[in-house]
Amino acid sequence: TQxxxxxxxxxxxxxxxxxxxxxxxSSVFSSLQWYRQEPGEGPVLLVxxxxxxxxxxxxxxxxxxxxxxxDSSLHITAAQPGDTGLYLCAPQQGGGADGLTFGKGTHLxxxx
Amino acid sequence: NAGVTQTxxxxxxxxGQSMTLQCTQDMNHNYMYWYRQxxxxxxxxxxxxxxxxxxxxxxxxxGYNVSRSTTEDFPLRLELAAPSQTSVYxxxxxxxxxxxxxxFGPGTRLLVL
Numbered sequence: 001t002q003x004x005x006x007x008x009x010x011x012x013x014x015x016x017x018x019x020x021x022x023x024x025x026s027s028v029f030s031s032l033q034w035y036r037q038e039p040g041e042g043p044v045l046l047v048x049x050x051x052x053x054x055x056x057x058x059x060x061x062x063x064x065x066x067x068x069x070x071d072s073s074l075h076i077t078a079a080q081p082g083d084t085g086l087y088l089c090a091p092q093q094g095g096g097a098d099g100l101t102f103g104k105g106t107h108l109x110x111x112x
Numbered sequence: 113n114a115g116v117t118q119t120x121x122x123x124x125x126x127x128g129q130s131m132t133l134q135c136t137q138d139m140n141h142n143y144m145y146w147y148r149q150x151x152x153x154x155x156x157x158x159x160x161x162x163x164x165x166x167x168x169x170x171x172x173x174x175g176y177n178v179s180r181s182t183t184e185d186f187p188l189r190l191e192l193a194a195p196s197q198t199s200v201y202x203x204x205x206x207x208x209x210x211x212x213x214x215x216f217g218p219g220t221r222l223l224v225l
Contacts (some may be wrong), residue, residue, distance in 0.1 A: 042202050042216025088154055099145040099170055102154030
């Protein structure tokens with residue numbers, strides 16, 4: 001059974017600050033997805049990372065997949081209130097139709 | 113473009129009652145999924161389907177049943193509701209390959225008293 005940890009569990013910062021959240025596991029993954037979930041809604045895919053060491057940028061969000069493909073980080077530059085939400089990582093261990101395994105997520109609040 | 117729709121949005125059940133959570137997608141996706149999300153937790157997979165007539169169990173299938181008679185619809189059935197089934201239920205769909213986006217519905221909030 002894979003152990004998947006997201007940290008921190010909760011984070012509240014001021015608008016304009018930078019932050020990093022983490023997704024760590026004891027298992028090696030073939031790929032990893034990050035989702036954002038806003039209150040009362042379903043998760044929405046932000047990015048998929050596939051290659052060890054891969055870095056992807058989505059405006060002010062930077063995603064990195066660890067070299068060993070066991071961990072990932074999400075860095076937000078100059079956070080805005082619109083970034084508020086639950087950030088979930090969902091690693092994948094291969095192909096197939098299996099559904100996703102999610103971490104517990106990081107609850108992020110950006111205060112104006 | 114509706115995407116994935118779920119009904120009802122909210123429901124209160126008494127212990128032992130049954131109900132069906134509806135899920136429909138209009139993207140002609142082969143793969144469909146049911147997840148539950150408990151407070152403070154990530155989503156856990158209940159059942160999934162790779163096409164009409166084909167379903168399989170996920171991580172937490174006990175107490176639930178599913179069917180997939182059409183590509184569009186994937187209902188989730190609770191036969192004997194229990195307080196442990198109080199949760200938010202999300203349906204999702206995916207076109208095909210594992211790297212493709214999984215699209216989620218808005219969720220159904222279920223309270224079992």
